[in-house]
Amino acid sequence: MRMELHILGTSSARPTGKRQVSGSIIQCEDGIAVIDAGEGFQTRYADQRKRLKTHDKGSTLRASRINAVCLTHGHLDHTWGVLPWMHTMALDKRETPLLVLGPTSPEVFDALLKGEAIPESAPTAELARQIRGWQGLGATTESLGYPVRWVLGDLAVDRWLEMASDGTASLLESMPQPEGWKKNRMQPLATHHTVPSCAWMLESKGGVGKFNRLKAAELRLTDDQKAQLSMGHDITTDDGTALSSDDFRGEERPTTRMVVSGDTSEMAESLTTLSGVDVLVHESTFLADAQQWADEFLHSTSTGAARTALACNARHLVLTHFSARLKDAELPLSEAKNEIEEHDLSVTAAVDGDRIKISDSGSISHLVWTGDGWSS
Ligand SMILES: [Zn+2]
Ligand SMILES: [Zn+2]
Structure with missing residues (x-):
């Protein structure tokens, strides 16, 4: 297995009967990163671990293997589960360092660096506000007992800073990678939403096969x-x-890329200019007939997600982040399939608990959580 994504929430904005808000876990050889952690994240994470224990003895997703939390943006359906989960890991005597990464605006970045207050013009869901709040509620290395780093990026110019618990911020040379990661890296790709936002790409470097x-x-x-x-x-x-x-020589290992979008309007430039992606997990908040809403609220439709996947040469598209109005994902899925037509791109829709795997040789599988195990 090169990488595997566990999708723990597939609803937009608020939980529904069957779907919870955003939160995913991505695993590779080097370790594990969480991508977004909305309300109730730790419960869904614990549930997924129980399912794995019962139905798939191999992988356990141990919390001590999690090195990073990569936030796509500050909206609460993507962030509100971070703090309680961090407290639980303190109760569990976590020792592994945790790196938290996310996007901010140039104005907030400058204010933080100068030691000024966060500008009032910054949105209420600004990540820097939440981080200050969480630090005040004990999300610090000193209080939690394990090392925590809070790092924000001004993505347009690739500037990064670290927010210390004493209220100061310091400029970093570059975005830090999760500690101990060697062959895999997390990379933010700026997207287009009502607050600073990005997709996260996990890239696993390829290389020559092993000598026989x-x-x-x-x-x-x-x-x-x-x-x-x-x-x-x-x-x-x-x-x-x-x-x-x-x-x-054994078979050459291809470079492998999985991108998880967060919230964004379609065709975000940092995505469409990628030279190829194995799996794109893209938001699909609205149906195609609600394009006007998607444009107004800077979200994507099912067909917009498909257009983005075609533009970045994705091999497989996974739709997620569905509006609570939708009964199921059949309609967005068929709309996306129509858009793709005869192109060489497959598409599936995610349910909470699904797993997206890319094998060593590059084959992709979408394991669907059935309520009693996974079916492919
Ligand atoms: Zn959202
Ligand atoms: Zn959002």
């Missing part, structure tokens, strides 16, 4: 011959057999 030591041993190659082949040189053995280094 077993095959080399079977042919009784010398250390020098093995070294030559492993460095990519073709050789000829003493008995005149020509050996190609390619035959001793």
